[in-house]
Amino acid sequence: MTWYTLMPHELMFPDGQNGQSAQNSVQTQMLYKNIPVLVEQISPLEYKVVRVMSTDPAHFMNDDCCPGQILRADHS
Amino acid sequence: MNQDQEPKQPNGPEGNSEQSSLVSKLQSLGQTNVPQMEGSSIHCLTIVGQIEGHVQLPPNNKTTKYEHLIPQLVAIEQNPKIEGLLIILNTVGGDVEAGLAISEMIASLSKPSVSLVLGGGHSIGVPIAVSANYSFIAETATMTIHPVRLTGLVIGVPQTFEYLDKMQERVINFVTSHSGITEEKFKELMFSKGNLTRDIGTNVIGKDAVSDGLINEVGGVGQAIAKLNEMMEQNRLKKTNDGLEVIQ
Numbered sequence: 001m002t003w004y005t006l007m008p009h010e011l012m013f014p015d016g017q018n019g020q021s022a023q024n025s026v027q028t029q030m031l032y033k034n035i036p037v038l039v040e041q042i043s044p045l046e047y048k049v050v051r052v053m054s055t056d057p058a059h060f061m062n063d064d065c066c067p068g069q070i071l072r073a074d075h076s
Numbered sequence: 077m078n079q080d081q082e083p084k085q086p087n088g089p090e091g092n093s094e095q096s097s098l099v100s101k102l103q104s105l106g107q108t109n110v111p112q113m114e115g116s117s118i119h120c121l122t123i124v125g126q127i128e129g130h131v132q133l134p135p136n137n138k139t140t141k142y143e144h145l146i147p148q149l150v151a152i153e154q155n156p157k158i159e160g161l162l163i164i165l166n167t168v169g170g171d172v173e174a175g176l177a178i179s180e181m182i183a184s185l186s187k188p189s190v191s192l193v194l195g196g197g198h199s200i201g202v203p204i205a206v207s208a209n210y211s212f213i214a215e216t217a218t219m220t221i222h223p224v225r226l227t228g229l230v231i232g233v234p235q236t237f238e239y240l241d242k243m244q245e246r247v248i249n250f251v252t253s254h255s256g257i258t259e260e261k262f263k264e265l266m267f268s269k270g271n272l273t274r275d276i277g278t279n280v281i282g283k284d285a286v287s288d289g290l291i292n293e294v295g296g297v298g299q300a301i302a303k304l305n306e307m308m309e310q311n312r313l314k315k316t317n318d319g320l321e322v323i324q
Contacts, residue, residue, distance in 0.1 A: 001131055002243050004200040004224045005169030008274075012126070012137055029144075055119040055148050055161075 032071060035059045039071065047071045117159040118304060119152050121145065124166050127200055129174030140167070142174040149181045160308045162300060163191040163208055169199025172224060172243055176200070176250060179207040183254055188307035192300045193217045193291065203247055205291065206255035210303055212295040215282040219290065221265045222277025256289030 003009070027040050027050055036054050039047035049069045052060055065071070123145070125138030133139055152158050163182065169175070182189055182204065191208035193201070198220040205211050205219070213219070224244040248266075252259045265278040265288070272279060285291040293299065 002172045002224060002240070003170065004172045004175065004243075004247065005126060006196075006198040006220050006222075007126065007137075007168045013134060014136060015134070053144060053148075055121055055152060057116045057118070057120050 029053055032065045033062070035062060035065055037065050037071075042070070045073045047073070117157065117308070118162055118301065119158050119160075120162045120164060121148065121152075122164045122166075123178075123201070123204060126168060127170030127175045127178070127204075129171030129177075131171070139170075142171070142177060145178055146181060149178075149185070153185055153187065158187065159311070160187055160304045161185060161189040161208075162304055163189060163204070164297075165191060165193045165197040165201050165205055166195040167197060167201040167204070169201055172200055172247065174200075175204060176246060179203040179250060179254075182207040188304060188311055190300050190304040190307070192295075192297060193219060193285075196220070200247070202290070203250045203254070206251055209307065210293075211255070211291045212293050212300045212303070213282050213285050213291045214296055215294050217282055219280045219285055220272070220277060221262065221280060222272065222275050223266055251290070255291070258289070261288060262290075 003012070005012070027038055029036055029038050030047075031037075032049075035052065037049050038051040038053050040050050042048050047070070049065050049067050049071065051067055052065060054060070059065075063069075123140045125140060126133060128137075128139040128141045152161055161182070182191075189208040189210075191205050191211045193205050193211070193213040194217055195214070196218050197205045197213075198218070199222065202219055202221060205213075224240055224247060248259060248262055251257065252262055265280065267276055268278050269276050271277065280288060280290065282294050286294055293303075
C-alpha cells in the first residue's frame with residue numbers, strides 16, 4: 001500500500017492501526033428518485049443523506065435529497 | 077443544452093431492478109415531488125479529501141473512493157447526452173494506484189474535460205489535475221509536489237527502494253506527458269529543500285503552477301465552464317464535419 005499524500009500517517013490512522021476498521025459500514029449508496037445518494041441508516045426506517053454521489057449538477061438542486069435530509073422507507 | 081433531455085442519471089437502474097424497486101419506496105417525509113429539472117450536458121466530478129483505494133480509511137478521514145468515481149467516469153463516457161466533464165479538485169492526495177487509475181480514466185475520455193484546482197491539489201492530486209484536456213487553478217490554490225515514500229512498515233532492502241522509485245517514476249511520467257512541465261523541472265520541484273516544514277518538495281501556488289507549465293491557466297469556475305463550452309462546441313463542429321465527409 002503506497003500513500004502519496006500530504007496528510008501525516010498518524011493523522012490518517014490515529015489509533016496506530018493500519019486501516020482495517022471499516023469506515024462506512026453504516027453508510028450505503030442507494031437511489032432516491034434516480035439520484036444516487038450515500039445514506040446513513042439512523043433508525044430501521046430512516047436514512048440520513050450524507051452525500052449526493054451524482055455527477056449531474058442538476059441533482060444537487062433537489063431539496064429532497066440535500067445532505068442532512070432524512071429519507072423514510074415507505075413500506076405501504 | 078438538450079431541451080427534451082430526461083433527467084436520467086448516467087449509471088441508471090437497468091440491471092438492478094430489484095434494488096431500485098426497493099429504494100424507490102424511499103420517500104422524504106411530508107414532502108411533495110419537485111418538478112424534474114432538465115439534465116445538464118456538463119457533468120461535474122468532485123474529488124475531495126483523501127483518494128481512497130485498496131484500503132478503507134478510518135472515519136476521521138474525508139475520502140473520495142475510486143470505486144465510486146470509476147463507474148461514474150464510464151457512465152460519462154458512454155452517455156451521449158453528456159458532452160463535457162468538469163473536475164473540481166480539493167484533495168490532499170491518497171493512494172497512488174487509485175489516483176493514477178482515475179487520472180488514466182480522465183485522460184482517455186473521448187469527451188472534453190476541464191479540471192479546476194480549488195484550495196489544494198496535493199501529491200496524487202497533481203496527476204489528476206493535469207489529466208484533463210485543459211486545467212485551471214484558483215489564484216490562492218496550492219499544489220504540493222514531494223517524493224513518494226512508504227509509510228508504516230518499511231523493510232530496509234534495496235527492493236523496497238526500487239519499488240518506490242518505480243512508483244514515483246509512474247507519477248512523474250504521467251505528469252510530464254500530460255502537462256507542459258519538463259521532467260527536470262518537475263524533479264527539481266519534487267526534491268528541492270527548505271520549502272516544506274517536514275519534507276522535501278515544493279508548494280506551488282496558483283500563478284507559479286501556470287508559469288512552471290504544470291497547469292494551463294489561473295481561473296475559477298466561470299472560466300472553467302466557458303472553456304469547457306468552447307471545447308464542446310469544437311467537438312460538435314468536428315462531429316458534424318466528419319458526418320459530412322462520410323456523406324460525400
